[in-house]
Amino acid sequence: MDSLPRKLMTPERFRFLLVIGLTFFTFFITIGFGLVELDPHRGLPYPIVYLKRLYHLDSQVGRNFFAQVIPGFKRYRIEDDPDSILDAKGADLLLRFLINIRNPSPQEMFKAQFPLLARENLAKNYSFLNTATRTVPQPITPRPAPLPPARPGPVTDPVPTPRTEPPRVLIYHTHTSESYVPVSGNTHLHNGRGDIVRAGETLTALLNQKYGIKTLHCDTIHDYYPFRDAYKRSEETVKKLLAEHPGLDIVLDLHRDATPGLNHKVPIKGKTAAKIILVVGSDRLGLPHPEWEKNYQFANALLEVMDHLYPNLAHGIILAEARYNQHLHPRSVIVEFGDDQSTWEEVAYSLELFAEVLATYFSQASYSM
Numbered sequence: 001m002d003s004l005p006r007k008l009m010t011p012e013r014f015r016f017l018l019v020i021g022l023t024f025f026t027f028f029i030t031i032g033f034g035l036v037e038l039d040p041h042r043g044l045p046y047p048i049v050y051l052k053r054l055y056h057l058d059s060q061v062g063r064n065f066f067a068q069v070i071p072g073f074k075r076y077r078i079e080d081d082p083d084s085i086l087d088a089k090g091a092d093l094l095l096r097f098l099i100n101i102r103n104p105s106p107q108e109m110f111k112a113q114f115p116l117l118a119r120e121n122l123a124k125n126y127s128f129l130n131t132a133t134r135t136v137p138q139p140i141t142p143r144p145a146p147l148p149p150a151r152p153g154p155v156t157d158p159v160p161t162p163r164t165e166p167p168r169v170l171i172y173h174t175h176t177s178e179s180y181v182p183v184s185g186n187t188h189l190h191n192g193r194g195d196i197v198r199a200g201e202t203l204t205a206l207l208n209q210k211y212g213i214k215t216l217h218c219d220t221i222h223d224y225y226p227f228r229d230a231y232k233r234s235e236e237t238v239k240k241l242l243a244e245h246p247g248l249d250i251v252l253d254l255h256r257d258a259t260p261g262l263n264h265k266v267p268i269k270g271k272t273a274a275k276i277i278l279v280v281g282s283d284r285l286g287l288p289h290p291e292w293e294k295n296y297q298f299a300n301a302l303l304e305v306m307d308h309l310y311p312n313l314a315h316g317i318i319l320a321e322a323r324y325n326q327h328l329h330p331r332s333v334i335v336e337f338g339d340d341q342s343t344w345e346e347v348a349y350s351l352e353l354f355a356e357v358l359a360t361y362f363s364q365a366s367y368s369m
Helices: 011-036 046-055 061-069 088-100 106-113 114-119 196-210 228-246 292-309 344-364
Strands: 167-170 215-217 250-257 265-268 271-274 276-280 315-321 332-340
Touching: 011 167, 046 265, 167 196, 167 228, 196 215, 196 250, 196 344, 265 344, 271 332, 271 344, 276 292, 292 315, 292 344, 332 344
Parallel strands: 167 215, 167 250, 250 332, 276 315
Antiparallel strands: 265 271, 276 332
16 A cells, blocks of 8 residues: 555646536536527527627637737638638537637627627717717718809700609618518518518618608628628629729618627617617728728717617617728718617618618718718
8 A cells, every 4th residue: 555656646737637528518518508508589509699799709719819820811811701610510600619719818709799888989079978968070061063064045945854853871781691580470581581671671762762861772692502602792792883983971781789688678758769889890800991980980970869868768789890891981880779689660660760870971071061
């Protein structure tokens, strides 16, 4: 007995094994519960859905990791859909949990998903406490139309050729399949046009008919298999439309939110509206987006108008890591209307209020086109 070692387990070895054990225990318990306790509304593992939204897990993480160690790897990087991880292989999902290098602190992770915390990142000149004291920009004075050249003599005026006003707003959908369960019974209409397209049609009609703001609505389907290519497809669509309509002032990608546990109902003037979230992309993912702050400034201007007209209509702004095709236009933003449990009445009312917000922005915001 004296020849046996007295210490089979040193404190250092014990701590090492404890850390390793807890890591694998947490991972497999999470996956286990996710496979058993399905979210009845989404049909997906609820803990995985929550973790996906919380940590912004996406299929770009592997490329980001290799881009840090392989020279020249960045030129092959493209923007995958940051919300498409459930179609990944199990080993790939494990790597995303273990070497997620894009969330440097718990504070940043929470800010990415909880808009009330994200509000701390807003511009310094934006106040949430003194909405009534903000200085409202003066309306832009329209430039007078140039006078026609003088004619040599009395001639008969030709019949004026009607001119088609160019569109000022583009509305499209990267996740065309997104739907509302109370409306269509499903969270997505896969490979088709979900309820979010109807929302885009409604907002387009409000801007065109009620406010006289020429608006173009694109219902091209982008999120079909493989779903991670949705943003690549919508990027090509937006590029094409911007080339055809170079005078567009605003580009909106309409979505609905999918964050578990976030209340999206808000009473406004005796009716219930679906709350709105603005999502702004950045260059944190490593993709070129040198002027993302212009998109951020635009989103803050919209939020300021919203808070002035209808306080609490918006959850706030999420400053994300992916660029979400917003590098194509300086006033491009994602607008999320409600979540998958919002009713159409709530969404329609929110669209009505947001249309007024856009009209007010056009009439009062001091920005250069």
